[in-house]
Amino acid sequence: MFLAKIHVLLKPTVNDPQGLTIARALGRLGFDAVDAVRAGKYFEVQIQGSDEATAEQDVKAMCEKLLSNPVIETFTYELESV
Numbered sequence: 014m015f016l017a018k019i020h021v022l023l024k025p026t027v028n029d030p031q032g033l034t035i036a037r038a039l040g041r042l043g044f045d046a047v048d049a050v051r052a053g054k055y056f057e058v059q060i061q062g063s064d065e066a067t068a069e070q071d072v073k074a075m076c077e078k079l080l081s082n083p084v085i086e087t088f089t090y091e092l093e094s095v
Contacts (some may be wrong), residue, residue: 014059014060014061014062014094014095015059015060015062015065015068015092015093015094015095016057016058016059016060016092016093016094016095017056017057017058017059017060017068017072017075017090017091017092018055018056018057018090018091018092018093019055019056019057019058019072019075019076019080019088019089019090020053020054020055020088020089020090021053021054021055021056021076021080021081021086021087021088022051022053022086022087022088023051023052023053023085023086023087024085024086024087027085027086029050029051029052031052032049032050032051032052033050035050035052036048036049036050054080056080058072058075059095060072065092065094068092069092072090072092073090076088076090
């Protein structure tokens with residue numbers, strides 16, 4: 014069994030209103046050192062199987078087909094055996 018830890022973020026050129034709102038709120042709370050915030054999504058997906066290469070292909074396909082929007086988002090992932 015494998016555990017995929019997937020991070021999805023907006024591309025740097027895409028406006029991030031949620032990140033801007035969070036950054037402003039942090040400033041109002043006294044965190045003046047915060048320069049910028051980018052909001053994203055985090056997924057943990059457990060995958061049955063013993064073949065790491067197949068699990069990695071599946072994770073990539075999941076990200077490309079459902080978990081991220083390739084037009085405006087990027088994704089990274091870590092795959093570990095559990």
